Amino acid sequence: MVSGNLSSAPIGILGGTFDPIHFGHLRLAEEMLELANLRQIRFIPTGTPPHRAAPKTPALHRSAMVQLAIASQPAFVLDEREVERAAPCYTVDTLRELRAELGAAQPLCLLMGGDAFLQLHTWHEWEQLFELAHIVVGYRPGFTLEERIHTATSELRQHYQQRLCSVDALSQQSCGGITELAIPKLEISATDIRRRVAEGRTIRYLLPSAVANYIHQHHLYQPC
Ligand code: ATP
Numbered sequence: 001m002v003s004g005n006l007s008s009a010p011i012g013i014l015g016g017t018f019d020p021i022h023f024g025h026l027r028l029a030e031e032m033l034e035l036a037n038l039r040q041i042r043f044i045p046t047g048t049p050p051h052r053a054a055p056k057t058p059a060l061h062r063s064a065m066v067q068l069a070i071a072s073q074p075a076f077v078l079d080e081r082e083v084e085r086a087a088p089c090y091t092v093d094t095l096r097e098l099r100a101e102l103g104a105a106q107p108l109c110l111l112m113g114g115d116a117f118l119q120l121h122t123w124h125e126w127e128q129l130f131e132l133a134h135i136v137v138g139y140r141p142g143f144t145l146e147e148r149i150h151t152a153t154s155e156l157r158q159h160y161q162q163r164l165c166s167v168d169a170l171s172q173q174s175c176g177g178i179t180e181l182a183i184p185k186l187e188i189s190a191t192d193i194r195r196r197v198a199e200g201r202t203i204r205y206l207l208p209s210a211v212a213n214y215i216h217q218h219h220l221y222q223p224c
Contacts, residue, residue: 009039010107010170013098013133015082015091017055017190018045018062020215021069022207024188028138031183032111033075036136036167040075041111042098047082047089057220059083068210090124095132107174108133113185114145121153130159133175138183145180197221 014029021043029041045062048054055062063080070076081097082089091110098108110133117137120126129135139145149160165177188206196203198221203212215221 008106008171009037010109010134011098011102012036012038012041012109012111012136013044013095014041014111015044015046015094018043018066019055019057019190020062020065020193020207020211020220022188022190022193022211023205024186026069026208027186028113028183029076029111030073032109032136032138032181035181035183036109036170036179038075038109040077042077042079043070044079044081044094045083047085048087061214061218061220065211065214068214069208071210092123092125092128092132095129099132105174107171109136109170109179110134111136111138113137114139114143114148114180117145118148118152118156121156127155127159130163130176134165134170134173134177134179136170137178137180138185139180140185141182144182194221198223 012029012032014025016025018025029043032038033041043066045059045066046055047059063078063083066078070078082094095108095110102108110129112135114137117135120129123129137145145160149157152160160178163176163178165179167179169177170179193203193206197215203215
């Protein structure tokens with residue numbers, strides 16, 4: 001872990017299938033940008049996930065929809081490194097690449113929800129993640145991680161207890177901290193949006209209109 005003399009505000013990393021990106025993702029990112037004082041958030045659409053079936057929608061479309069959705073927020077950046085990789089990719093490898101490009105001193109924050117965090121011990125080389133980035137966990141107000149951490153494995157619980165830090169600490173060290181942020185979760189999911197499109201129902205106000213137009217123009221999510 002590198003500490004001291006860090007001048008740069010942290011960069012956030014938000015991975016997802018984004019099939020399609022919607023206002024749930026965008027509000028999560030906007031809240032985290034503000035609450036964690038991030039200078040940028042990189043949206044990284046997943047390529048071929050090692051443990052799950054690949055997203056049905058080609059990466060070309062998922063990336064294009066992210067680009068349309070974030071166009072008006074200069075702090076949001078599309079990062080296509082995972083979809084450009086042919087082999088299955090693990091988050092730890094993506095973070096290693098980013099760390100090599102951005103330098104040892106740049107604070108990096110891996111952004112995720114509380115449910116994902118409680119499963120962190122199942123991720124490939126999960127303990128290495130703390131050597132590469134902070135983890136910023138968003139939880140619904142009223143459902144704190146602290147209340148649910150007893151459901152985690154003892155190893156994960158130990159990391160949580162030792163690494164819990166304030167938002168200010170995220171810019172003072174380059175990696176290794178865990179911060180929790182209370183973020184209201186919008187009841188929007190990509191699964192529901194895909195189902196609505198397949199059924200010919202409206203998706204207005206669930207995602208940016210440019211993304212809704214893209215879905216209709218390219219006939220995405222039509223029933224087989
Ligand atoms: P699907 O319904 O296909 O599983 P999803 O809508 O959950 O997709 P992903 O692309 O898998 O979207 O999610 C990327 C990240 O965004 C994850 O960390 C997930 O927890 C978070 N996320 C998804 N939907 C919301 C939401 N409505 N509010 C806050 N965070 C969300």
